[in-house]
Amino acid sequence: MNYLTLEHITKNYGEKQLFDDITLHIDKGQKIALVAKNGTGKSTLLKVLLGKETSEREDSNIFINKSITVGLLPQEPEFNPTDTVLDTVFNSDNPHLKTIREYEEAMILGKHGDELQAVLDRMDDLKAWDFEVRIKEILTRLNIRDMHQEMGTMSGGQQKRVALAKVLIEEPDFLILDEPTNHLDVDMIEWLENYLSQPNKTVFMITHDRYFLDRVCNVIYELENTHLFKYKGNYSYYLEKKAERGEIELATRDKSRKLLQRELEWIRKQPKARGTKSKSRVDAFYDLKDKNSNFRQTTDFKLEFKSERLGKKIVECHNVSKFYGDFTAVKGFSYKFKKKEKAGIVGPNGVGKSTFVKLLTKEIKPDTGKVVVGDTIVFGHYNQEGMQLNEDKRVIDVVRDIAEEIPLSNGTKLSPAAFLEKFLFSRKQQRVYVSQLSGGEKRRLYLLTVLVKNPNFLILDEPTNDLDIVTLNILEEFLLDYPGCLIIISHDRYFLDKLTDHLFVFEGKGNIKDWNGNYREYREWKREQPTETAKESQTVKKEIPKPRDNQPKLSYQQKREINKLEKEIEKLEEKKSLISEKFNDPAITPEEIKDFSIELNQINDKIEEKEMRWMELADMSG
Secondary structure, eight states, rough: EEEEEEEEEEEEEEEEEEEEEEEEEEEOOOOOEEEEEETTTHHHHHHHTTTTSSOOTTOEEEEEEESSSSSESSSSSSOOHHHBHHHHOOSSHHHHHHHHHHHHHHHTTTHHHHHHHHHHHHHHHOOOOHHOOOOOOOOEEEEEHHHHHHHBGOOHHHHHHHHHHHHHHHHOOOEEETTTTTTOOOOHHHHHHHHHSSSOOOEHHHOOOOHHHHHHOSSSEEEEEEEEESSOOOOOHHHHHHHHHHHHHHHOOOOHHHHHHHHHHHHHSEEEEEHHHHHHHHHHHHHHHHHHHOOOOOOOOOOOOOOOOOOOOOOEEEEOOOETTTTTEEEEEEEEEEETTTEEEEEEETTHHHHHHHHHTTTSSOOOOEEHHHHHHEEEEEGGGGGOOOOOHHHHHHTTOOOSSSBBBTSSOOOHHHHHHTTOOTTGGGGGGGGOOHHHHHHHHHHHHTTTOOOOOEEEETTTTTOHHHHHHHHHHHHHHHOSSSEOOSSSSHHHHHHHEEEEEEEETTEEEEEOOHHHHHHHHHHHHHOOOHHHHHHSOOOOOOEEEEEOOHHHHHHHHHHHHHHHHHHHHHHHHHHHHHTTTTTOOOHHHHHHHHHHHHHHHHHHHHHHHHHHHHHHHO
């Protein structure tokens, strides 16, 4: 079934052309990603998909199947600040969602009697219990727990997770997701990968997360130089075919340049008063010149900033701890950073990663222990909270205010204009105001303001959010050769694997594990470890009271029954532990969660039944 078709779409933004005669088809079950540089029209194309924008060509065709429901996750969702999470998530005309909302409110408010029974009856009538299980699973996976918290009190990341939960709970036929992995930790991302990979899901997404693209998508569209290129495969396939296309274009361009050179020499030899005989060749020359100038520009340059010299002493932490009331962010951490060290920081949201960085940079003081920073250290700190660009300044002036010349590692210098051009800001774009940039372009500019100061200890806090893949590739190549110390806080697994050689893993309660290896290796090791539930079942098996040796009131058959019950209860406890462990598998599906929940309830009932019988026999013995 065709969900959406765009044909001959052309769109301009002022003097800039965004797309020229592009075509796009989306069918049921497809998982499509759009890849493009920031500022090239991704957001506008989303508006066309949603029917909010039209094409400028008369022969354009925009078909959106009216029989399907569409769910949108915007890049920056907006909510009524006084609405609660409960109001937001269950704000729907869907009768199931309305009834489940009533049930949740009844549970939260502690309703009972006839009022509660009426809600339970409606849940039964609509057969909404399975739906309620799926909702609970989505909310739990996205760490949304306080249903009465007002949206206005939540961070941008929390609001994005609520928006994602809302669109998934509504279960539309067609999902349109703009940067769905932003603000998700790795467990959440891996769960979302499995959720969206289900055959019945139809998805169109914009994301920079390359592992996510590789594991979820089966079609990739690339918007480049106003044209749309289609690749029928995942991200790995896209890279392979794009490389082939690049080689063909280079060969064609080289051939075209040689032909252009020959034609240019011929043109120069001709007298000014050309006859009609040569006019066709002159016209062909100008056509060739236009064609040659329109070849796509490559970004084969490298960023090579000059960083300040590092002395012998870098940064040292000696038994550092930091507390906020009952919350322990860092506990007893000791470490000495070495030259050219590249470390990643990983862990769930809210465990103290940002606090740790502020301790290193001495923005805050530890409660115990000390942090020693070498005299030669110049910190460069990129973080989402610190992006405060003057919206009324032109792009070029933002860089000029920091430096009139940018020294490079090879001893040469770049002007601010040449420097910006290297980082994909064209001369024309350098003249626009910051307020006119897209969200991704602003983050790219902010990153430049950090790098241009030539730090020798660079800290990047979620640097990949909203950056396009082209920019990420440039940044990665620079960081691979970066001569200073590097710390990366990120949920982008691809970015971490490519750049870091060891990890600081935040395990909660202030505990920080120094893991020697990349993130992929850590995750593989983590999956092999027994869960806390399994550990408890191995080390603290449920104690079953032993009947006293003297049991005059028990018959032989009853004694045999007691022994049999003890063995059966032990086996049921082991089975319960195994099923409980399955809930920690990031690949678990909603259907499996439902099946395991039913099985777990049945096991609990059997354990309770057998324990009650055991107790009866034990009482008889006394």
